[in-house]
Structures are given as C-alpha cells and as structure tokens.
Amino acid sequence: MPKHHRHHRGPHGHGRKRARRGAVGRSILTLLAEKPMNGYELMAELDERSGGRWQPSSGSIYPALKRLEQRGFISAATSEDDDKPRYELTDEGRQRLEAFAADGETTPPWEGDVARHGEIRGAMAELMGPARQIGRFGSADQITAATTAIKDTTSKLYQILADGPGEE
Amino acid sequence: MPKHHRHHRGPHGHGRKRARRGAVGRSILTLLAEKPMNGYELMAELDERSGGRWQPSSGSIYPALKRLEQRGFISAATSEDDDKPRYELTDEGRQRLEAFAADGETTPPWEGDVARHGEIRGAMAELMGPARQIGRFGSADQITAATTAIKDTTSKLYQILADGPGEE
DNA sequence: GTGTCGGTATCGATATGTCGCTATATTAAC
DNA sequence: GTTAATATAGCGACATATCGATACCGACAC
Structure with missing residues (x-):
C-alpha cells in the first residue's frame, strides 16, 4: 500500500529512484565495452554492480538496446550458433563512450557503497x-x-x- | 529483474510445495470452461483464486497449454483482431471435465481458506x-x-x- | 530567474516462451 | 506389498518484447 514515503535529496546523494535520462544507454555502452552481452545479462550485471540499488527492468533495457542499435552504437552480433543473440559495441559506440569520458561523465550510474x-x-x-x-x-x-x-x-x-x- | 539466489534451504517438511500431477491442466480446463483466456490471465486467475497460495509460473502454464492443445482439449482462438490469442475449451475438453467430475475429481486445486x-x-x-x-x-x-x-x-x-x- | 510545456526515457505490468532440475505417480520387478 | 525404475508434470530461472503511465530535463516564454 505505501507507495509514497518519497525522499527528496540533493544532487549527489544516492537518491535516484529512477535513473537519470540517458543512464541506461550509458550503462549499457560501458558494460558492452567490457564484453558482448544479451539483454538479460545486462540487467543482471547492472543489478549486481549496483548492489541491488538499481534494477533496470526489461522495459528499460530492451527499448534502450533498440535505440542504441538504431543509432549505430551497438550491433546485434549475428553469431554462427544463432541461439544466443549478443550485442557488442561498434566503433561509433566506442567513440560515444570516449565523448562521455571527455565530458567528465566518467561516473557510472551504479557507483556507490555496493x-x-x-x-x-x-x-x-x-x-x-x-x-x-x-x-x-x-x-x-x-x-x-x-x-x-x-x-x-x-x-x-x-x-x-x-x-x-x-x-x- | 533477474533473481539468482542459489541459497535454497529451509525446512521442507510441511505440505506440498508443488502442485499435484495434472493439477495445472485440470485447473486450466476448469477456468476455460468459464471464459476464454490467455496464459497470463490464467496465471493471474489461479493466483487470485488460491489467495496467492498457488502461483503457477509461466514454465507450468505454457507447456501445459501446449499439451492440452495437442491433445485437443483446448484450441487457440484465432480471433479477427489477432493481437490477443485466447484459448478456449473444445468439446473434447468439456467431455474431459465431465469425466473428472464423474470421477469425483470435483475439488479444484485452488480450494481452501483463501x-x-x-x-x-x-x-x-x-x-x-x-x-x-x-x-x-x-x-x-x-x-x-x-x-x-x-x-x-x-x-x-x-x-x-x-x-x-x-x-x- | 521561474514556470511550464512537451519530447522522450524510464519503469512496472503485461505477455510469451524455453531449459534443466526435481517431484510425483504409474508401473515393473522382486 | 514394498521397492525400484521410469515417464512426465511442475517450477524457478532465463530470455525477450511491448504498452501505458509517469518522470526528466532542455527549451522557450514571461
């Protein structure tokens, strides 16, 4: 029943009940820079790395993947054994990440006291x-x-x- | 949301933690006798009618639906607006239900102190x-x-x- | 500067499957 | 009649996807 009890906080506490705009995409890019993954793995990874603080739902991940693919930052790796579709970073994606880094956007959204x-x-x-x-x-x-x-x-x-x- | 907690202990001495064999199929048939539904609705209905005591997972419902369809007890209603696939009871399914009733198998699996x-x-x-x-x-x-x-x-x-x- | 408007990103709910392990019930063997 | 073998049903985890509601934030007006 209690859906309220909302805490408002300053800019840099750990108080996002919802990810900031673009956080999902940035996170996906960051993770895919390490290794190719599928949507479910990305969800699990984000969940784990944030210590459960951030559990992006499938309704966030899959649309985000689609967007990123359409913009050319990632690509669905068409592997030989087609049962496991994996996404991987394209060169544009890598550039995008570097752009973020150059912009001071170095802190991954899952940082914190994990x-x-x-x-x-x-x-x-x-x-x-x-x-x-x-x-x-x-x-x-x-x-x-x-x-x-x-x-x-x-x-x-x-x-x-x-x-x-x-x-x- | 991925849930991977491998710690599974606890005293399993009390009651059945799993539905009896055939319970899913019988339940589906019983519910479909009332009105056509899709898999998700069946899950929700069973959950509600049992007061949360029995929450059959998709891994139970969808294979069961497939089995029942293959045996001719239900059929996927190919409606005009194809976006909502609904299952409905066939005549064989109705006979099957009657057979259960005649057999004294009248108690639905979700009965109890809801x-x-x-x-x-x-x-x-x-x-x-x-x-x-x-x-x-x-x-x-x-x-x-x-x-x-x-x-x-x-x-x-x-x-x-x-x-x-x-x-x- | 503050308000608020609107595009779009996020998210929970809805929906459908598959896989491997385990429990259950039937039958076979003893 | 108890026990062992076997078949198959049930179930949690894995996986993907869409939709409506809502929240974010840049932009423009005031």
Whole structure:
C-alpha cells in the first residue's frame, strides 16, 4: 500500500529512484565495452554492480538496446550458433563512450557503497522462503503469527526511516 | 529483474510445495470452461483464486497449454483482431471435465481458506516498500538496523514453521 | 530567474516462451 | 506389498518484447 514515503535529496546523494535520462544507454555502452552481452545479462550485471540499488527492468533495457542499435552504437552480433543473440559495441559506440569520458561523465550510474546496500536485498530474499511456505501451507495459527511478525517488522522499518534520514 | 539466489534451504517438511500431477491442466480446463483466456490471465486467475497460495509460473502454464492443445482439449482462438490469442475449451475438453467430475475429481486445486492465506502476501508486499527505500537510499546505520530486523523476522518465521506444522 | 510545456526515457505490468532440475505417480520387478 | 525404475508434470530461472503511465530535463516564454 505505501507507495509514497518519497525522499527528496540533493544532487549527489544516492537518491535516484529512477535513473537519470540517458543512464541506461550509458550503462549499457560501458558494460558492452567490457564484453558482448544479451539483454538479460545486462540487467543482471547492472543489478549486481549496483548492489541491488538499481534494477533496470526489461522495459528499460530492451527499448534502450533498440535505440542504441538504431543509432549505430551497438550491433546485434549475428553469431554462427544463432541461439544466443549478443550485442557488442561498434566503433561509433566506442567513440560515444570516449565523448562521455571527455565530458567528465566518467561516473557510472551504479557507483556507490555496493557491498552494504546489497545486504537488505539478501535478507529480504531469505525472508521470502519461510513466508512463502507459511503462506501456502500454513495453518491459521501460523498465518496469524507470521502476519503479525511481518507487520511488526514493517513498522520497525518505517521507524528506522523516520529516525535517521538517509541524507548524510 | 533477474533473481539468482542459489541459497535454497529451509525446512521442507510441511505440505506440498508443488502442485499435484495434472493439477495445472485440470485447473486450466476448469477456468476455460468459464471464459476464454490467455496464459497470463490464467496465471493471474489461479493466483487470485488460491489467495496467492498457488502461483503457477509461466514454465507450468505454457507447456501445459501446449499439451492440452495437442491433445485437443483446448484450441487457440484465432480471433479477427489477432493481437490477443485466447484459448478456449473444445468439446473434447468439456467431455474431459465431465469425466473428472464423474470421477469425483470435483475439488479444484485452488480450494481452501483463501482469505486467510492471502494475508501474508499482503503483509510481505507492505514490507517491501520501506525495505526498498532503505536498501536504496539508507545510511549505513539504517541498513544495519533494517537488516537485523529482517533477519530476526526470518528466524521467527522459521520458528513458526518448526513449532506448529500445517494441517496435514 | 521561474514556470511550464512537451519530447522522450524510464519503469512496472503485461505477455510469451524455453531449459534443466526435481517431484510425483504409474508401473515393473522382486 | 514394498521397492525400484521410469515417464512426465511442475517450477524457478532465463530470455525477450511491448504498452501505458509517469518522470526528466532542455527549451522557450514571461
């Protein structure tokens, strides 16, 4: 239910709930400079490198790939074994990256305290397991107990958010 | 969003974590008897009717649809506006359903205490909000506090699972 | 300088598949 | 009748794609 609780912050905190314009394209270019990948791999890589802070959806990645290809910055590598379509950087793409670098746009959008920020995601993933079990197979008593525990935690997290703001 | 968490543990002693053989097909037939649907709608419907207790994945639904079609129980309705492919029951499918009914196989797989079982899903959805906020924008202290809270809850849920087994 | 207009990028939801592993149920063997 | 073999169904992860709503940000007016 709570979709709000939005934090507004200064220009350079880590507070983008949405990537800045062009961030997806720049990220894709940066990653493809390392090695050719497909859309799914790009999503996973971005997710991991940002420590889960940024998880671009397929609705961001695939249109972006299409745009980049149309502009000639990347190309779908038509490999012999056609089952794995991989994108790779073209010369124009490399130039584009250099242009960014020359422009001071050196910081990849996924920069930050990666290690710490991933922790919550991991913890949540672990919580999913038993929650799912109880939700699916649990008795009425178990459901009551579990729901209470989860709601308590929700309150606690809101408290944490309210207590110490994330701004530095 | 790619999810690759290889840690899969937890006490699997309670209940079936997997639908019984043939349940997907029977469910599809039952639902299609009401009205034609596509794969995604079937997934959503099953999820809702079971109160989130059973969320068959695309990996269950689409192969099942293919099987059912091959056996002639359903057919992909080739509508005029071809953008929405919908499956509908054939006469053979209707006979198949009657055969199940005659066999005492009247209980749909999604039967149960729907209302109660949905609660945990709702509670978890609510927990997601602040967890995500802290994970993305939180300070180190906030992350520590939140992670601890979540892990405590995980332990609590495992305790609940261990304490009182489901009604098997 | 501030407001707001509009093009377009981002994103969640919608949609459809495939693959490999594992669980389940039927049947065969003992 | 229990156990072992086998077939096949179920499911999570992988993979791709589109659409509508919304958010971003440059640009132009004021």
